[in-house]
Amino acid sequence: MKRLPFSAWHFxxxxxxxxxxxxxxxxxxxxxMSNAEINRFPxxxxxxxxxLEGYRFVLxxxxxxxxFLNSFIVSxxxxxxxxxxxxxxxxxxxxxxxxxxxxxxxxxxxxxxxxFQLTMIPTFLVMKELGLIDxxxxxxxxxxxxxxxVFLFRQFFxxxxxxxEEAAWLDGCGRLRILVSVVLPLAxxxxxxxxxxTFLSTWNDLTWPLIAINHDTNYTLQxxxxxxxxxxxxxWAAVMAGNVIxxxxxxxxxxxxxxxxxxxxxxxxxxx
Amino acid sequence: MASVVGTFTVDPRxxxxxxxxxxxxxxxxxxFVSPSVLIILGLSVVPVLWSLLLSFQSxxxxxxxxxxxxxxxxxxxxxxxxASAVQHTLIYAALxxxxxxxxxxxxxxxxDRQIRFISLYRTLVFVPFVVSAAAQGVLFSFVLDPExxxxxxxxxxxxxxxxxxxxxPGQALYLLVGISLWSGTGxxxxxxxxxxxxxxxxxxxxxxxxxxxxxxVLRHVTxxxxxxxxxxxxxxxxxxxxxxxxxVFVTTKGGxxxxxxxxxxxxxxxxxxxxxxxxxAAAAYALAVALLVIGLTLQLYRRRAAR
Numbered sequence: 001m002k003r004l005p006f007s008a009w010h011f012x013x014x015x016x017x018x019x020x021x022x023x024x025x026x027x028x029x030x031x032x033m034s035n036a037e038i039n040r041f042p043x044x045x046x047x048x049x050x051x052l053e054g055y056r057f058v059l060x061x062x063x064x065x066x067x068f069l070n071s072f073i074v075s076x077x078x079x080x081x082x083x084x085x086x087x088x089x090x091x092x093x094x095x096x097x098x099x100x101x102x103x104x105x106x107x108x109x110x111x112x113x114x115x116f117q118l119t120m121i122p123t124f125l126v127m128k129e130l131g132l133i134d135x136x137x138x139x140x141x142x143x144x145x146x147x148x149x150v151f152l153f154r155q156f157f158x159x160x161x162x163x164x165e166e167a168a169w170l171d172g173c174g175r176l177r178i179l180v181s182v183v184l185p186l187a188x189x190x191x192x193x194x195x196x197x198t199f200l201s202t203w204n205d206l207t208w209p210l211i212a213i214n215h216d217t218n219y220t221l222q223x224x225x226x227x228x229x230x231x232x233x234x235x236w237a238a239v240m241a242g243n244v245i246x247x248x249x250x251x252x253x254x255x256x257x258x259x260x261x262x263x264x265x266x267x268x269x270x271x272x
Numbered sequence: 273m274a275s276v277v278g279t280f281t282v283d284p285r286x287x288x289x290x291x292x293x294x295x296x297x298x299x300x301x302x303x304f305v306s307p308s309v310l311i312i313l314g315l316s317v318v319p320v321l322w323s324l325l326l327s328f329q330s331x332x333x334x335x336x337x338x339x340x341x342x343x344x345x346x347x348x349x350x351x352x353x354x355a356s357a358v359q360h361t362l363i364y365a366a367l368x369x370x371x372x373x374x375x376x377x378x379x380x381x382x383x384d385r386q387i388r389f390i391s392l393y394r395t396l397v398f399v400p401f402v403v404s405a406a407a408q409g410v411l412f413s414f415v416l417d418p419e420x421x422x423x424x425x426x427x428x429x430x431x432x433x434x435x436x437x438x439x440x441p442g443q444a445l446y447l448l449v450g451i452s453l454w455s456g457t458g459x460x461x462x463x464x465x466x467x468x469x470x471x472x473x474x475x476x477x478x479x480x481x482x483x484x485x486x487x488x489v490l491r492h493v494t495x496x497x498x499x500x501x502x503x504x505x506x507x508x509x510x511x512x513x514x515x516x517x518x519x520v521f522v523t524t525k526g527g528x529x530x531x532x533x534x535x536x537x538x539x540x541x542x543x544x545x546x547x548x549x550x551x552x553a554a555a556a557y558a559l560a561v562a563l564l565v566i567g568l569t570l571q572l573y574r575r576r577a578a579r
Contacts, residue, residue, distance in 0.1 A: 009387055016379065017396040023454065024399065026422060027411050039420060089308035098301035104309060111316035115515060115563055117536050117556045121326060121543050122319035125333070142315050145308045175300050204404035206518040211544055222406040226522050229410050236414055247407050254402045258395070265459065266466030 027247070031055070031240040038236045054237030063216055064242060067224035071203055074136055074220060078143040078202040079195050085145040086194055087187070090153025091179050095165070105154070108147045116207065124211055138212035139220065143202050149194045156190035157183060193264040196257045203250055221246045326553035333549050344554035354555060356530060357538040360445055364534060365513035367449045368456070373505050375453065376460020377498070383461065384468045394465070398458035409522025412451050413438065441531035444524050448532060451519060456512070460505050467501040468494070499577050507570045511563060535559050
C-alpha cells in the first residue's frame with residue numbers, strides 16, 4: 001500500500017477542523033470588539049484589542065444574571081434528580097424481581113420514541129392545572145427523570161458482576177444500602193454520562209421554556225438570548241458576550257467529560 | 273459465585289434471610305421505580321392520549337373544548353400552509369440527512385489515523401454539536417446580518433455581491449441546512465469513528481493480501497461493516513431533521529414569506545400563537561405517524577441488513 005507522507009494529511013485536516021471552529025472563534029472574537037468596530041462597514045475582522053464593554057453590559061443588565069441563575073437551578077435539579085431517580089429505577093429493573101417489571105420497562109422504553117411535539121400541548125395543560133406555568137417548576141418537573149437515564153443505569157448495572165453485591169447482601173445490607181455503598185461507587189461512567197447528557201439537554205433547551213415561561217424574570221439563558229438579540233440590535237458585542245456566557249458552561253463540561261461523553265454517544269449509535 | 277450459592281443452600285440462617293428479603297422485595301422495588309414510572313408515564317402516556325383527543329376537538333387552551341370529529345384532519349389536508357411546511361421540512365431533511373451522514377463518513381475516514389493533533393481535530397469537528405440551537409441561531413444571525421455581518425464583509429473583500437441571507441426567501445432554508453450541517457455532522461463523525469474501531473483487522477489484511485486496492489478495501493470490507501451504523505445515523509438524523517424548530521425560531525421565525533416554516537414551527541404557531549390547539553394536535557399526530565413509519569421501515573431494513 002502506498003502511504004502518504006505523514007504530514008500531508010495536515011493540509012486537509014487542519015483547514016477542515018478550522019472550518020468547524022471558525023464560527024465559534026468568531027463568536028469569541030466579536031464578543032471582545034467595541035461597538036464602534038462591530039458597526040463599521042465593512043466590519044473589522046480582527047479586533048484592535050480586548051474590549052470588555054459587551055461583557056460589562058450583559059452582566060450589568062438586571063435580567064441576564066437572573067437568567068443564568070434560572071438555567072443553573074433548572075439544570076442542577078434535573079441532573080441531581082436524574083442521577084437519584086434514574087439509578088433507583090435502573091437498579092430495581094436490573095436486580096430486583098417484581099410483578100410486571102418487564103412490561104413496565106418495555107413501556108418506559110417505548111416512551112423514548114414519542115416526539116416531544118406530540119406531548120407538548122397536553123404537558124402545557126397539565127402544568128397549567130398544577131399552577132406551574134410561568135414558574136421554574138414547569139421547567140423542572142418534566143426533566144426530573146427521563147427514560148433514557150433509567151435505561152442507561154439499568155444497562156450498566158446488569159453488566160456489573162453480582163458477586164460484588166452478594167457479600168454486602170449476606171452482611172444484611174438492604175437494597176438501598178447496597179446501591180449507595182457498593183453499586184454506585186462502581187458506576188462512575190454511567191453517572192457521568194447521565195449527568196453530562198442531562199445537563200446538555202436541559203441547559204440547551206429552548207422549545208419547552210418558550211412554551212412554559214411568560215415573564216422575562218423566569219427566562220432561561222437560551223430564551224433570554226433570543227429576546228436579547230432584538231432588544232439590543234445595535235449592541236452586537238453585548239449579544240455575543242451573552243452568547244459566550246451561555247455556551248461556555250457546556251463547552252467546559254464537554255471538555256471535562258469528553259471521553260465519557262463521546263464513548264456514550266458512540267455506543268448509543270452502535271447499539272441503536 | 274459457586275461458594276456463595278453454596279452458602280445460601282447450606283446455611284439455614286442465610287436461607288431464611290434471603291427468603292425474607294425476596295418477600296419484601298416487591299415493595300422495595302416499587303418504592304425504587306415509582307417516582308420514575310409516575311413522572312415518565314404520567315408525562316408521556318397521558319399526554320399522548322390527551323393529544324389524540326385534542327386532535328378531534330376545537331380547543332384554544334383556555335375555554336372548554338368542543339368535539340369536532342375529523343374536521344381538524346380534513347382542514348389540515350387542505351391547508352396550503354401545512355402543505356408548504358411539509359415541503360420545507362422534506363427539502364431540509366433531504367439535504368441535511370445524506371450530507372451529514374456521507375460527510376460524517378468522509379470526515380471520519382480522514383480522521384481515522386494516528387497522526388499528531390488528531391484528537392484536537394476530532395474535538396474541533398465535534399464541538400459545534402454541543403452548542404445550543406439558540407446560541408447557534410444568535411451567532412449566525414450576527415455573522416449573516418446583511419448590513420454588519422462578517423459574511424457580507426468577506427464577500428465584499430472578495431469582490432462578490434452582498435447577499436440577503438436570512439432576509440432572502442430563496443436562501444433562508446438552505447442557510448438553515450448549512451448551519452445544521454456545521455453543528456450536526458460532528459455527531460456522525462464520532463459515531464463512525466467509534467464504528468471504524470470495530471472493523472476487523474484480519475478482514476482488511478486479508479483483502480489487501482488478495483490484492484485489493486485502498487478503494488476496494490473501503491468498498492468491500494469497511495463500508496459493509498458500517499452498514500448498521502449508517503442505518504442508525506440515517507434514522508437518527510431523519511428524526512432530528514423532521515423535528516427542527518429551535519434554530520428556525522431563533523433565526524427566521526418561519527420567514528421570510530413563510531419560506532422556512534417547517535412542520536414543528538407550524539405546530540408551535542397553531543398551538544401557542546393562534547391558539548388553535550386541536551388543529552395543532554392533529555398536525556403533531558400527522559408528524560408522529562410519519563416518524564413512526566420511518567422508524568419502523570428502517571428497523572425492518574436494519575434487521576434484514578443484520579442477517
